[in-house]
Ligand SMILES: Nc1ncnc2c1ncn2[C@@H]1O[C@H](COP(=O)(O)OP(=O)(O)OP(=O)(O)O)[C@@H](O)[C@H]1O
């Protein structure tokens with residue numbers, strides 16, 4: 001799709017290990033499966049693991065791209081040399097190789113990259129680390145939606161409550177809360193109502209318990225964690241979930 005602006009969704013959290021990266025892969029899979037052209041950007045600059053999870057070779061990463069942009073070394077084919085083909089419909093802009101390079105990434109380039117690439121994709125999914133770094137903030141302001149992933153956990157709810165308050169304070173009105181019930185299928189202490197009371201916002205979306213993957217690490221080691229429709233084969237529930245997730249990018253159907 002040329003000259004049509006795609007949706008930018010940034011996935012964030014205040015606590016680590018809540019399922020941001022898995023959610024990014026899950027959403028990328030769902031949108032790609034139904035024909036959307038998806039770019040995944042790994043903006044977790046200190047522990048980015050999407051290239052590993054996708055089991056792809058990285059020739060150039062985000063650091064190389066920013067470095068080339070700052071030195072006017074971009075080639076004629078523009079961004080192509082920096083984007084890795086994961087699938088026909090999923091491309092990846094990988095995180096830095098060495099976390100020390102993270103400090104060399106100038107947020108102006110992140111801004112430029114997002115403003116340019118949104119015309120080449122239907123959806124851009126940005127994975128972040130659990131921080132309010134300047135680079136993450138630049139991703140936030142360029143996003144159509146900010147997706148805060150959190151789990152049914154006291155400390156996690158505390159972080160989410162803080163983030164909701166920060167967004168309110170800053171006038172951010174495109175925050176969506178995504179409760180991840182799949183990461184630990186035994187955690188269900190708080191009801192949806194309790195959660196709403198604590199975090200002071202409705203839960204907009206849920207990743208259901210049935211999406212818990214028992215052999216997660218085996219699938220990562222085999223490079224198969226991206227193949228969610230094979231993991232949940234013939235699962236009507238998975239199709240319903242996929243439909244539900246289109247609410248995030250489809251203005252007419254979204255519940256936000
Ligand atoms: N659906 C799932 N089923 C089973 N295990 C899961 C699922 N999602 C996540 N996990 C487990 O939780 C771990 C953390 O998930 P993930 O890396 O997606 O979280 P994260 O928020 O991106 O973490 P970080 O803050 O470190 O970047 C995974 O390594 C995996 O072991």
Ligand SMILES: [Mg+2]
Nearest residue numbers: 020021044128
């Ligand atoms: Mg992660």
